[in-house]
Amino acid sequence: MIKFLLQGLWRDRSRSFFPVLTVAFGVFLIVFLEAFFNGALDNMYDTMAHHNTGHVKIMTQAYAAEAEQSPNDLALLGLAEWLEILRAQYPDLVWVPRINFGGLLDIPDQYGETRLQGPAAGLAVDLRAGSPELGFLNLEKSLVRGRLPQNPGEILLAEDFAQKLQVTPGATVTLLGSTMHGSMAVNNFTLSGTLRFGVAAMDRGALIVDLRDAQDALDMQDASGVILGFFADDAYDAAQAEKLTAAFNARFRQAADEFSPVMRTLVEDSGMASYFEMASVTMFLLALVFVAVMALVLWNAGLIGGLRRYGEMGVRLAIGESKRHIYFSLLGEAALIGIGGSLIGTCFGLLLAYWLQYHGLDYGAVFKNSTLMVENVLRARVTPSCYVVGFFPGVLATFIGNALAGLGIFRRQTAQLFKELEA
Amino acid sequence: MTIIRIENLTRSYQMGSTTLNALDNVSLTFATGEFSGLIGPSGSGKTTLLNIIGSLDLPTSGSAEVLGKKIETLTPRQAAALRNYEIGFIFQTFNLLPVYTIYENIEFPLLLQKQLKPPQRRAMVKQALEWVGLADRAASLPKQLSGGQCQRVAIARAIVKKPRLVLADEPTANLDAQNSANIMEIMLRLNQELNTTFIFSTHDEKVIRHLRRKIKLADGRVVGGESI
Numbered sequence: 001m002i003k004f005l006l007q008g009l010w011r012d013r014s015r016s017f018f019p020v021l022t023v024a025f026g027v028f029l030i031v032f033l034e035a036f037f038n039g040a041l042d043n044m045y046d047t048m049a050h051h052n053t054g055h056v057k058i059m060t061q062a063y064a065a066e067a068e069q070s071p072n073d074l075a076l077l078g079l080a081e082w083l084e085i086l087r088a089q090y091p092d093l094v095w096v097p098r099i100n101f102g103g104l105l106d107i108p109d110q111y112g113e114t115r116l117q118g119p120a121a122g123l124a125v126d127l128r129a130g131s132p133e134l135g136f137l138n139l140e141k142s143l144v145r146g147r148l149p150q151n152p153g154e155i156l157l158a159e160d161f162a163q164k165l166q167v168t169p170g171a172t173v174t175l176l177g178s179t180m181h182g183s184m185a186v187n188n189f190t191l192s193g194t195l196r197f198g199v200a201a202m203d204r205g206a207l208i209v210d211l212r213d214a215q216d217a218l219d220m221q222d223a224s225g226v227i228l229g230f231f232a233d234d235a236y237d238a239a240q241a242e243k244l245t246a247a248f249n250a251r252f253r254q255a256a257d258e259f260s261p262v263m264r265t266l267v268e269d270s271g272m273a274s275y276f277e278m279a280s281v282t283m284f285l286l287a288l289v290f291v292a293v294m295a296l297v298l299w300n301a302g303l304i305g306g307l308r309r310y311g312e313m314g315v316r317l318a319i320g321e322s323k324r325h326i327y328f329s330l331l332g333e334a335a336l337i338g339i340g341g342s343l344i345g346t347c348f349g350l351l352l353a354y355w356l357q358y359h360g361l362d363y364g365a366v367f368k369n370s371t372l373m374v375e376n377v378l379r380a381r382v383t384p385s386c387y388v389v390g391f392f393p394g395v396l397a398t399f400i401g402n403a404l405a406g407l408g409i410f411r412r413q414t415a416q417l418f419k420e421l422e423a
Numbered sequence: 424m425t426i427i428r429i430e431n432l433t434r435s436y437q438m439g440s441t442t443l444n445a446l447d448n449v450s451l452t453f454a455t456g457e458f459s460g461l462i463g464p465s466g467s468g469k470t471t472l473l474n475i476i477g478s479l480d481l482p483t484s485g486s487a488e489v490l491g492k493k494i495e496t497l498t499p500r501q502a503a504a505l506r507n508y509e510i511g512f513i514f515q516t517f518n519l520l521p522v523y524t525i526y527e528n529i530e531f532p533l534l535l536q537k538q539l540k541p542p543q544r545r546a547m548v549k550q551a552l553e554w555v556g557l558a559d560r561a562a563s564l565p566k567q568l569s570g571g572q573c574q575r576v577a578i579a580r581a582i583v584k585k586p587r588l589v590l591a592d593e594p595t596a597n598l599d600a601q602n603s604a605n606i607m608e609i610m611l612r613l614n615q616e617l618n619t620t621f622i623f624s625t626h627d628e629k630v631i632r633h634l635r636r637k638i639k640l641a642d643g644r645v646v647g648g649e650s651i
Contacts, residue, residue: 001534004527011522315518318479319532319580320507322500 023341031349054228146193511581571602
């Protein structure tokens with residue numbers, strides 16, 4: 001009997017091909033969008049991690065409490081020792097110190113008098129050749145004019161900021177700020193190049209300086225505001241980060257000592273937990289809409305098919321098949337169509353997702369300025385959930401569609417069979 | 424031997440505020456091996472009576488005992504089993520399943536009889552095809568056959584399980600004279616060879632002249648012929 005029903009399903013393309021195609025298309029979209037959202041989320045993580053939070057971030061508890069103010073007077077001391085400990089204890093991560101600071105950038109005229117001034121947001125990172133920071137911040141590719149700092153006392157400015165201050169590479173600029181002890185800091189730097197960050201706030205007034213220059217200028221020898229940790233593959237792993245953070249905090253954080261270090265994950269530090277929730281809610285809603293739309297489409301297809309198969313159902317009832325048996329055979333067909341369509345849709349969805357994962361889509365070219373510090377290659381990310389996410393809505397939609405269409409069988413008056421069959 | 428006993432059978436339908444009696448106090452019996460027909464104009468109650476005998480419908484009052492089973496007391500599953508094992512149906516419009524071959528159409532009722540093994544089914548289908556003279560068309564699809572051939576397939580499908588009773592509703596209505604004669608000849612032969620009881624619903628003279636017993640119905644009542 002099963003073989004008989006399968007043969008019918010295979011031969012009657014309107015019962016198999018169209019519904020399978022519909023389900024496959026819907027599942028293809030679900031699978032691809034799941035991978036696409038994963039990739040988009042990764043892009044956000046990457047940008048957030050590279051610019052600000054790392055995959056994990058270490059700072060003093062006092063600094064963490066006021067982190068948005070970059071309070072360097074609460075910086076982490078004994079940096080060299082901390083880096084040594086971290087690199088020994090957690091060799092799977094790349095550890096980099098950073099200092100965020102604020103100041104006033106003064107542009108002198110030929111007499112040394114102030115010609116122009118502007119508030120600056122400074123970021124001090126390790127700019128030595130071979131430093132992983134060059135890659136994290138995409139510095140080489142985002143360079144607009146000049147070159148990266150090669151000598152002590154050289155800095156990079158945001159291109160827009162440099163234009164506003166009317167300076168070109170080679171010019172001398174003066175940074176007015178405060179040391180970590182609260183004294184006034186005044187230091188001259190040479191502009192080596194300009195950058196396009198791709199983030200409006202940074203393009204308006206950011207500068208990048210080598211960590212050692214910043215330590216000298218801000219009197220922060222052997223200190224840094226934060227130490228960022230990046231997983232070796234540069235991909236954020238939430239579970240691993242949480243595990244690492246819990247272990248580190250249990251070992252090093254002391255509640256009574258506000259200068260003891262605390263580790264935070266990217267999600268904790270950036271407030272991206274809500275993005276996580278938003279992404280999963282979006283996926284859930286998407287799946288729900290898909291189920292509803294597909295169920296409607298398949299219900300209609302089922303109704304049309306049911307009308308076309310009314311004669312077949314009538315004959316089957318007359319021959320002695322029970323309504324229940326016919327109904328379950330319809331549901332069986334639905335399961336086959338759902339699973340088949342979901343398999344095909346999942347395969348095609350994964351195919352496109354893998355392509356996007358490995359090749360990426362460079363949308364930088366569509367921007368006026370394509371040299372950006374932010375990630376401008378959009379990639380999908382295939383996760384294990386991508387392999388199964390389409391099956392639930394795919395099978396459910398066909399089930400609901402066929403179940404609704406099949407209810408007509410139970411409403412049918414068997415007594416009308418002869419009349420119907422002769423109509 | 425009596426295989427159908429109908430006593431004081433009434434079947435009413437509610438049409439708004441009026442009650443329509445499709446069958447009104449009908450009493451009939453049919454014996455094994457009969458070749459009988461319910462004759463009458465449209466609306467006379469032929470199809471309703473055939474429905475009740477075929478366990479597709481229930482009487483409003485009275486009793487219909489078919490092959491020892493009271494139709495009015497059967498559960499849907501028991502009614503389906505009765506149709507599956509004991510009753511064959513032949514329809515005016517053939518109602519073959521278009522995506523299946525002739526062989527598969529005939530085999531279908533046997534698939535519902537789970538005790539039958541594939542070799543048994545093959546033998547039974549082959550025999551049914553030979554009965555109706557279509558052994559060479561087993562692999563054809565219904566659309567490749569003429570109307571007469573399709574009706575022969577429908578007969579083969581009805582008798583393949585060797586039912587004790589075949590109900591045929593206007594079986595020649597869509598056929599020309601030659602095909603009608605062929606069909607009736609086949610059914611007569613099966614009636615004689617297998618001793619299968621045939622009950623027709625018809626107003627076609629080509630069928631009526633072959634019937635050994637004619638029961639005339641009008642307005643839901645038996646009005647002529649041999650009623651008991």
